[in-house]
Amino acid sequence: MANEAAIINVAARTSLWLQPHRIVLILVALGLVLGAIFYMRWDWLPQYYEMGLLGIWRSLWILAVTCVLGFLLAVPLGLAQATGSFWFAAPAKVFCTVIRGTPLLIQLWLLYYGLGSLFPQYPWIRESWMWPYLRQAWPYGVLALTLSFAGYEGEVMRGAFAGVPKGQLEAARAFGMSRWKIFRRIWLPQAFYRALPTLTGETVLQLKSTPLVATISVIDIFAVSSKVRQDTYLTYEPLLLLALIYMTITGILVFAFSRIEARIPNKVG
Amino acid sequence: MKTVLKTFAAALLLGVAAMGVAKADPVKIGVAAEPYPPFTSPDASGKWVGWEIEFIDAVCAEEKLDCVITPVAWDGIIPALTTKKIDLIVSSMSITDERKKTIDFSDKYYNTPTAIIGPKDQKFGATPEDLKGKVLGVQVSTTHAVYAKKHFGPTAAEIKEYQTQDEANQDLAAGRLDAVQADSIALDAFLKSDQGKACCDLKGMVAPDLEVLGPGVGAGVRKEDTALKEKINAGIKAIRANGKYEEISKKYFDFDIYGADTQSN
Amino acid sequence: MLGLLHSIEIALGATCLGLLIGTGGAYGKLYGGPVVRDLLAVYTTIVRAVPELVLILLLYYAGTDLINQALTAIGYQRIDISGLAAGIAVLGFVQGAYSTEVIRGAILAIPQGQIEAARAYGMSPSLMLRRITLPAMLPFAIPGLANLWLIATKDTALLAVVGFYELALATRQAAGVTKAYFTFFFAAGVLYLLLSLFSNFLIGRVEAWSRRGMPSLKEAR
Incomplete structure (x- = not known):
């Protein structure tokens, strides 16, 4: 059997898509897609088309903002854990453990409904400048997702910072670089390169977390599909389309990251 | 190797079936x-x-x-x-x-009739003009959501849809909503609770619409x-x-x- | 609290089911025919690219519907799939994709000589799986699988969205009845955290046990 597998392996490398079983599989897949198109109901598409685009845009916006903010937060978190004194490292460690140890859904609900239920006790909040933001749902979604991303990525950055070879930092110090300059020119870029492969995975995971904001009344693409389901009472069509949309976004993300990774020198350390 | 796969598949099916069958x-x-x-x-x-x-x-x-x-x-x-x-x-x-x-x-x-409730310190009724510029909360895929969109959609600032009625009430109490539309009895129960008593009161019953409300x-x-x-x-x-x-x-x-x-x- | 018990039950069931699927999947990916391998590749890719929430919704409605339709088609009585079974099956299906990758990596990490030696002794494939492959890959797989277990405990919260009664939904209902939202969500967070920390402790012990007789991690590096 192993021999067989080896032979097939060689064949697979020579003509990747043109093997008979692949062609059959592709035909079966095509058949399924065509069947889905013809036998399922898609007449609701034009009506929800604009809403869907807006939803996709919102999801992507939340993804981008929370990833960038989360990463910015992850850098100090990782740094504190990798080098900081106990008073810096301990809180960072506790933060990462708590975020990673509890479901995002609970964090989100605690922030939105939990904090919300405390508002009536403090009437001055409604007079403050923050109120127009606190009234809406998306700031809570962004906050929860940012903290979550920071928690997971902070752990990665800790490893990345600790993994930069001591010699490099010592060499930089020998050149008389200031601490800030060492951090900016040597330590951070090296750690970033190390963290980059995991960053792809984390970003995809983050994308997969964004639909949770729909549970606190933010209208992202998931919420749009729920709306379609509720309005039309269709079960499968909106969900299948939604799955396809997420797969496409994931594909684009993975492709984009692989391009970025390819441009970065792969010999690190 | 095939047998191994088959055994796994059989075990899986059996497991799922055994868990699922009700008496x-x-x-x-x-x-x-x-x-x-x-x-x-x-x-x-x-x-x-x-x-x-x-x-x-x-x-x-x-x-x-x-x-x-x-x-x-x-x-x-x-x-x-x-x-x-x-x-x-x-x-x-x-x-x-x-x-x-x-x-x-x-x-x-x-x-039972459909009612609108809102914060105590604001005075308004249950007509489209009253809800002008207000944020109205309803529960998703209810007759109230359809009604709100049809009658209040043009004037209200926003109609927010919640998964549960309870969450809409919660956001009204938190001040994130200006008004909530729902069944009068369900809202009455909320208004009688400690939280409801503190924050909100009844603003009025909405005009009937048999086609939507049924x-x-x-x-x-x-x-x-x-x-x-x-x-x-x-x-x-x-x-x-x-x-x-x-x-x-x-x-x-x-x-x-x-x-x-x-x-x- | 009944909800916590349900959550643990589902997480346990889902992880076990995921392990079964994962072992089968890893074997299929490594030694299966080309069709099996391609199908498994499609399975793992799709599951890892689509949000768990969407998969849960899709499988929760479609999965049980399909099983019942298939059963009625071959003339059996339709079965009633309980929420617990559906929850375990759905999360197990998701976990299966991830554990396929983890176990595949772990099997590949076994020194080739051990498997060849087993084959030279004339062991049957199932005996080899039981005696050599599974025990030998365990230390390589445990960190990844431990991670999956933690993900499983947290993913059970997602079942709240389809209305399945577990810790997260129990919390939401209790919070709704008492209006003490902050307290209840906070308490739920603490419960989940304790579950994670306790699991971490156990996993550490298990890992040490499975590595017995092997050079310690530090030396290996």
Whole structure:
């Protein structure tokens, strides 16, 4: 059997898509897609088309903002854990453990409904400048997702910072670089390169977390599909389309990251 | 290697099947898995109580049906019915033409007006002009959501849809909403709670719209399940006739929630 | 609290089911025919690209519906799939994709000589799986699988969205009845956290046990 597998392996490398079983599989897949198109109901598409685009845009916006903010937060978190004194490292460690140890859904609900239920006790909040933001749902979604991303990525950055070879930092110090300059020119870029492969995975995971904001009344693409389901009472069509949309976004993300990774020198350390 | 795979597959199937098979064949009563007092809500031990639970228990007892309460998510309650996760929806679901395209209903078993509530310190009514520039909260895929979009959509600043009624009430108390539209009895229960008393009061009843709001609340059944529908209808008639309906209602309400005796369907 | 018990039950069931699927999947990916391998590749790719929430919704409604339709088609009585079974099956299906990758990596990490030696002794494939492959890959797989277990405990919260009664939904209902939202969500967070920390402790012990007789991690590096 192993021999067989080896032979097939060689064949697979020579003509990747043109093997008979692949062609059959592709035909079966095509058949399924065509069947889905013809036998399922898609007449609701034009009506929800604009809403869907807006939803996709919102999801992507939340993804981008929370990833960038989360990463910015992850850098100090990782740094504190990798080098900081106990008073810096301990809180960072506790933060990462708590975020990673509890479901995002609970964090989100605690922030939105939990904090919300405390508002009536403090009437001055409604007079403050923050109120127009606190009234809406998306700031809570962004906050929860940012903290979550920071928690997971902070752990990665800790490893990345600790993994930069001591010699490099010592060499930089020998050149008389200031601490800030060492951090900016040597330590951070090296750690970033190390963290980059995991960053792809984390970003995809983050994308997969964004639909949770729909549970606190933010209208992202998931919420749009729920709306379609509720309005039309269709079960499968909106969900299948939604799955396809997420797969496409994931594909684009993975492709984009692989391009970025390819441009970065792969010999690190 | 094939045998290994096969063994795994067989073990899996057996496992799933063994976990899934239930003994008897009871009627599964679907209620929304959320507190919706005084109709359906879980008590401290997780048991479902309320007017609607007692009502359907009485109907089942009358028709000698073996009924079990099965909580499901409100926004998936109709798919749950059509995919046979539940057999009957008893969750304050209004009878509407839109829903009738997908499922069927028993005769109505209660009908109450639709109300709007808002914060105490603001004075407004329940007309489209009153709600101008306000943020209105409703529960998703309810008749109220449809009504709000149709009548208040043009003037209100935003209509926010919530998964559960409770969350909409919560956001009203938190000040994130200016008004909430829902069934008057459900809102009354909220206004009588400590939290509701502190924050909000009744602003008024909305203008009727039979086309959207429908003739009242009925039990949802699958279209092909006519036998069950007949049984429920007979049960409703029987407990209306023998006074059981009134007896249950008196425990919860000080007025008749059956509403005017309109011909359903 | 009944909800916590349900959550643990589902997480346990889902992880076990995921392990079964994962072992089968890894074997299929490594030694299966080309069709099996391609199908498994499609399975793992799709599951890892689509949000768990969407998969849960899709499988929760479609999965049980399909099983029942298949059963009625071959003339059996339709079965009633309980929420617990559906929850375990759905999360197990998701976990299976991830554990396929973890176990595949772990099997590849076994020194080739051990498997060849087993084959030279004339062991049957199933005996080899039981005696050599599974025990030998365990230390390589445990960190990844431990991570999956933690993900499983947290993913059970997602079942709240389809209305399945577990810790997160129990919390939401209790919070709704009592209006003490902050307290209840906070308490739920603490419960989940304790579960994670306790698991971490156990996993550490198990890992040490499975590595017995092997050079310690520090030396290996």
